[in-house]
Amino acid sequence: MQLLLQQVMAGLANGAIYAGMALAVVMIFLAIDHLNFAQGEMATFSAYVAWQLLAWGAPYWVAFVVVVILSFIGGVAIERVLFKPLHHASILANLVAFIALFSILNSADGYLWDYTIKTFPSPFGTKPLFGSVLIDAHEAGMIVVTAVLLGLLYLFFRGTRLGLAMRAAAANPESARLVGIRVGWMTALGWGIAAAIGAVAGMLIAPVVFLDPNMMFGVLLYGFAGAVLGGLTSPGGAVLGGFAVGIIENLAGTFIPYFGRDLKLTIALLVIVAVLMVRPAGIFGRSVVSRV
Amino acid sequence: MMLEVHGLEAFYCEQQALFGVGFDLDKGQVRTLLGANGAGKTTVLRALCGMIRTGGDIRFEGKRITGWATEDIVRLGVAHVPEGRGTFLRVTVEENLQLGAVTRRDRVGIAADIEQIYHHFPRLKERRTQQAGLLSGGEQQMLAVGRALMLRPCLMLLDEPSFGLAPLIVEELFAILRQVNRDTGVAMLIVEQNAALALELAEHAYLLETGRIVMDGPSEAIGADEGVRRAYLGY
Numbered sequence: 001m002q003l004l005l006q007q008v009m010a011g012l013a014n015g016a017i018y019a020g021m022a023l024a025v026v027m028i029f030l031a032i033d034h035l036n037f038a039q040g041e042m043a044t045f046s047a048y049v050a051w052q053l054l055a056w057g058a059p060y061w062v063a064f065v066v067v068v069i070l071s072f073i074g075g076v077a078i079e080r081v082l083f084k085p086l087h088h089a090s091i092l093a094n095l096v097a098f099i100a101l102f103s104i105l106n107s108a109d110g111y112l113w114d115y116t117i118k119t120f121p122s123p124f125g126t127k128p129l130f131g132s133v134l135i136d137a138h139e140a141g142m143i144v145v146t147a148v149l150l151g152l153l154y155l156f157f158r159g160t161r162l163g164l165a166m167r168a169a170a171a172n173p174e175s176a177r178l179v180g181i182r183v184g185w186m187t188a189l190g191w192g193i194a195a196a197i198g199a200v201a202g203m204l205i206a207p208v209v210f211l212d213p214n215m216m217f218g219v220l221l222y223g224f225a226g227a228v229l230g231g232l233t234s235p236g237g238a239v240l241g242g243f244a245v246g247i248i249e250n251l252a253g254t255f256i257p258y259f260g261r262d263l264k265l266t267i268a269l270l271v272i273v274a275v276l277m278v279r280p281a282g283i284f285g286r287s288v289v290s291r292v
Numbered sequence: 293m294m295l296e297v298h299g300l301e302a303f304y305c306e307q308q309a310l311f312g313v314g315f316d317l318d319k320g321q322v323r324t325l326l327g328a329n330g331a332g333k334t335t336v337l338r339a340l341c342g343m344i345r346t347g348g349d350i351r352f353e354g355k356r357i358t359g360w361a362t363e364d365i366v367r368l369g370v371a372h373v374p375e376g377r378g379t380f381l382r383v384t385v386e387e388n389l390q391l392g393a394v395t396r397r398d399r400v401g402i403a404a405d406i407e408q409i410y411h412h413f414p415r416l417k418e419r420r421t422q423q424a425g426l427l428s429g430g431e432q433q434m435l436a437v438g439r440a441l442m443l444r445p446c447l448m449l450l451d452e453p454s455f456g457l458a459p460l461i462v463e464e465l466f467a468i469l470r471q472v473n474r475d476t477g478v479a480m481l482i483v484e485q486n487a488a489l490a491l492e493l494a495e496h497a498y499l500l501e502t503g504r505i506v507m508d509g510p511s512e513a514i515g516a517d518e519g520v521r522r523a524y525l526g527y
Contacts, residue, residue: 175380180363
């Protein structure tokens with residue numbers, strides 16, 4: 001029983017990161033109808049920048065905030081420079097751009113900070129939380145920080161005019177233009193927010209998986225699985241899907257004998273395939289009907 | 293003149309849909325574009341808002357706006373009630389109205405205008421917290437008109453406001469349009485298949501055939517024309 005609870009808590013902690021990545025992927029998907037394969041590499045790059053700031057002696061939370069802001073700006077810049085010109089381009093052109101972004105960022109990590117695996121500090125420490133056997137302080141911190149982030153995003157999208165305008169631009173771009181919303185800038189803003197979310201996820205997971213250029217590869221796959229499970233058209237669903245994948249992954253890795261640690265990543269792919277077979281729009285997603 | 297259009301051309305991909313359309317509209321005027329299906333009525337409205345590739349000369353308040361981005365034209369005070377109503381289906385009725393005022397900064401004025409629209413359309417007030425996608429067709433059309441008014445426009449472009457509505461609702465809607473025109477002095481360019489209705493509201497009409505204006509004049513004159521009567525009024 002204790003093992004089960006431990007694994008559920010650890011799953012929630014990892015799930016928080018997957019939820020963040022799933023949400024970042026969904027935000028960009030809603031805006032431009034493409035999956036951002038480079039979301040993980042963007043997050044890794046952000047984590048490296050944070051590592052650099054910390055190495056220069058910046059206090060953790062200062063580095064944290066600076067990196068979130070820089071990542072936001074970087075996300076906006078990527079959209080303006082790379083993806084805005086591809087707005088009307090084919091899906092393959094976009095795919096190539098995502099692959100390019102992926103490999104540029106991945107190589108830049110290695111070029112700037114070399115390929116050795118680095119440790120990344122946790123602001124929460126790794127001691128058990130209040131002497132609990134169920135969860136350690138960093139896992140609890142991952143959950144809390146993600147929860148705060150999700151709460152802030154919820155308030156932004158539900159409670160502000162800009163958030164409403166962003167939702168309108170994503171749901172119905174033509175109508176949004178007709179009320180004067182600058183839809184292109186809303187897309188750029190979506191990229192910025194997605195990059196900032198990814199930065200938070202990257203900085204939170206780095207102490208667990210250690211920092212290296214391929215750190216987010218598996219994490220992003222779990223994020224995709226979460227987004228597909230919850231529904232690529234549903235931000236809330238993607239978040240829940242991310243948490244669910246975290247728990248499924250941990251429980252299966254512990255209790256299904258053949259999986260163990262080595263085959264855990266397979267679970268993400270199993271989830272994706274299973275969902276696509278049974279309910280392609282995801283649990284909370286809407287299926288898109290298009291007239292031809 | 294508030295709106296002057298000369299030699300307007302419009303294209304869907306390589307297909308030309310308008311061939312040198314010219315007309316104008318001054319402050320507070322209501323004019324209508326009549327024509328059969330496929331004559332290019334909707335295309336004229338879309339061209340005015342920069343929603344398709346456009347050539348020729350469109351001047352609004354003296355400024356040449358041909359080729360401008362839609363959102364920049366809208367920000368000049370041109371509100372377009374589009375074909376299909378353009379409802380934001382998954383947000384509430386009130387949020388739809390707020391979206392209509394998304395370019396404005398005056399919170400107090402926005403709140404007052406929302407109340408004004410609820411005054412015109414009491415049914416929208418009853419449903420203010422409902423998802424707009426759950427509204428009936430007539431209510432969505434009212435919402436579309438309300439959303440357009442939230443811009444405090446100088447010019448409204450209305451694309452088939454009567455489409456798919458019950459006759460009683462249509463009458464109600466047109467009565468409100470007339471009242472809004474009288475109260476606020478907003479100019480209106482109305483595209484309608486229901487020619488009788490449009491001629492009643494507008495003081496001047498243009499007749500469009502295959503992308504060209506073939507006749508224009510005061511509504512009474514157009515309505516009295518033998519050919520128009522047979523082709524568009526059906527008696």
